[in-house]
Amino acid sequence: MIDGSTTVSALIWTTQPWTIPANQAICYMPDTTYSLVKCGSSGELYLLAADSVESTALSLGTKFEVLSTFKGADLEGGVCAHPTIPGRSSPLLAANHVTMGKGTGLVHTAPAHGIEDYGVASHHKLPVDCLVDEAGRFTADAGADLESKVVLEDGNEAGVYALWFLSSHPYQPHLRSPSSITTSTLNVFTYLQEVLKKVKFTPASAANRMIEMLGRRTYWCISRQRSWGVPIPVFYHKETGDTLINRDTAGHIVRLVEQHGSDIWWTYPIEELLPESVLKQAGSSASAQEFVPGRDVLDIWFDSGTSWVHVLEDAQQRADVYMEGKDQLGGWFQSSLLTSVACRNKAPYRNVVVHGFTLSEKGEKMSKSAGNVVDPDVVINGGKDKVKEPAYGADVLRWWVAESNVFTEVMIGPTVLNSAREDINKVTEAYKNYEFGKVIRLLEALVTRDLSSFYFSIIKDRLYCEEERDPKRRSCQTALAEALDIVVRSFAPILPHLAEEVFQYLPYKKEGDSVFRTGWFVPNSVWKKPGLVEAVEATCSMRDLFLGAIPGKNTAEYELSVVIEPGLLFEILEEESYQVIVQKTTKERCPRCRKYTAESALAPCPRCLEVIAGKWSQ
Known part of the structure; x- marks a missing residue:
């Protein structure tokens, strides 16, 4: 316990120490655990986040003794003395923008110099005082020691930020004069919401996230006080x-x-x-x-946010797609929207695709210093040691991207790439929705289930044993050519090299000299005859009944008879409308087609004899 006369200092953290005189509050996170500690070297008492105690003590070269811990919510109603201006106080306020990634869990809040700080001030009706004039000098309100000093020059020399930094570690601040060109976005927020209703976001949740961020962005400072950038010609x-x-x-x-x-x-x-x-x-x-x-120079987001002016030739045009990382919901996506709405009353895009970032296989952020960066060139062409870093080729890398859930963080490494190399197989709606993982799943299902394990197994007899020009065999080849065309075109956007290689080696006549010059596939109405789907489904049901009656046995050794009313094959809706009879065959195995349809094991069956005779007569 401490008495009322004991001083407790709240440790705050900021990358812009020149804004300390403009402090109006200290923000904390209500659900986070905080600690009251005693400094081992000075005996002073400090308040900071419990998770920051060890790292802060280490950076100060001392040790902290934890006296008590409590929830941030217990700080409600607390007030601190202003660090540089006598007689001024700074309240402790709850805020959801406080993070624990770095710092002390207590955030310095200067509403005149930060958008999140301004949001706190708006909510709590705090003053928004700027203590720096348009010339970049501290005003009289900053105190006699700082008045008239240039923030970027002698203001530093006067020890502006030395007043409140405990650490003796060398520190090079990133400073800028706060004089600015600012535009209000609050009065167009409702209109922005209406405009975004006409934009499709992928994933859909990104739309709400962007609207939420726009709601907090009541002003946009479009000028920057830096010595580089595109100048504002004023x-x-x-x-x-x-x-x-x-x-x-x-x-x-x-x-x-x-x-x-x-x-x-x-x-x-x-x-x-x-x-x-x-x-x-x-x-x-x-x-x-x-x-x-x-x-002053233009804010870089103003520069990039006006890129639509140079890409869209017509003032009425909208781009089909804007694609960028999820951090751009507060950057490029926003600045592009604001500038386009200001000039044309419409969004510059029809679709916004938001992706996540790539992590290592351990889920860690890639870093050159950590040495866990996966180089795309090494993935494609291989590294110096081809055993440890084999060449996977561009298509495997593209397959991994398409198969991943690109809307969240994705992991990459040798294990993941090996798995992608083994898959290679997945259409129009999924592509339209930028659901590349769904494309892959659909293609895998089509190839492994519908084609390989089903269709291919039932067409072998026609392909291998019917007469070469027999309509049954030719129709089967037509169906195979159509299936191959659809599959190749479907995975071409993801696996362009493989698709082009397949296209160049097609054994039949093809249109164009490249798969990418023949257009997207168009569904043929010929394949959609009335009742055809129902008939196939009914036939598959009969097949399932047949296979279920002889589990684990050779199907060729059994005969299947279907009892059904004439003309009802295309109208089968229930199993009660037909009967399946399964019985052991009495025929011998044909030495040519290997079906049990021959009268003698020494001679081909009647069908095979007819095919052979046809070949002899040619």
Whole structure:
């Protein structure tokens, strides 16, 4: 227990320490376990997540004694003194964006400098004070020690972030001035929801995730204060601060960039960036020397989010598919939507396909430093040691991708690739829905169940024993050619090399010089005669009854008779409408076709004799 006079410090963690003066709260996770610890070297008491105690103590080069543990929810109503501004307090607030992956489980919250922080401020009605002016200097509200100091320069030298960092480890902060060009997305959120209803997401759950993220994104800062990137071509009047950017000034900059590259914004004199002729076109009577070019660059998501402008030739077009990783639900997918809706009142895409990421066979994130990266080139061509790293070829790699559930994290390694090499066999609807795993399962079922174990077993006699031009044999060959065509075209998008090799070696005449130049297969109505499916299903039912009557025995040694009313074969709906009679055959085995249909074991059966005679007469 501690008394009311004892000071307890909440350890917060941030990658942008210059924002500490703008702190308005400290966020915690209600369901997470937190600890009150005593520092072994200073005796001070600290509050942090229980899972972070050991790592934090190690980073500080000390040891912590855990005095008590409790749930984050117990912190509700707590208030801390502001770390740099006397008299100001920072409440402890529950928030679902707090993570335990790194840091201390207590998150510094500066609403003026972060979208999640702003969301917390909006919910709890906190102030959104920016303590840095448009010139990148701390304002008076930041305190006398920091006032007027440039965040990126002497503000650092004054020890801005040394005030609140306990660790003596070298630290190179990533700083940027918070002056920005921001646009509100809150007023279009309802419209964005309606627009997304016309977009198909794969998987479907990604749509809700994106809408949820859009709901939290009430503002979008489209400028970045960095020394690299695509510049925003805006000019500022030196005295009034008024902005100058219009079709004329921007058009001139575009022409310069096309000829000399974007570095002109940083290297050309103001007279060339803003010549007198352009100023006149822009309707300004001022001289170029009265302006300075802005130094902000565009947010990279604004750049990539406008890619649809250059791909879609017609303003009314929408892309068939946008495909990217699940992290882009908050990035490219969003910025593309926002820019397209702003300009055209519609989404830039009809379908959004969201995939997961590739992990090692142990489920670990791939890392060059960890040495667990699977190189696609090694998978395809093999490594230096072909025994340990055999060449699987491009098709095996593509098969693995198609077979995987690409909407979540997938694992790859030697064991997985060996399994993929053994499968090779799987159509239109599944492809339309980007369900490549389903394509594979359908093809595997068709090849192993319907073709190999069923159809192939019942056509061998016709193929091998009927006369070469017999209609029964020729119709069977036609069916096989159709089946092969459908199977090859079905797996061609996944296994292009194998499909093309099969196509080039077809023994019959084919259209085109490549499987990829003949189009997708089109179902033939000839194969859909009325009653044909029912007749086949009825025949299969009779076959099942026959096989069930002689389990484990040679079917060739038995005769099957079906008792049924004439003309009802195509109308069989129930087993009661026919009768199956199974009895031991009285015939001998034919030496040619091996069916028990011969009168003598020494002579072919009547069918085989007729075929042989036909060959002799040719």
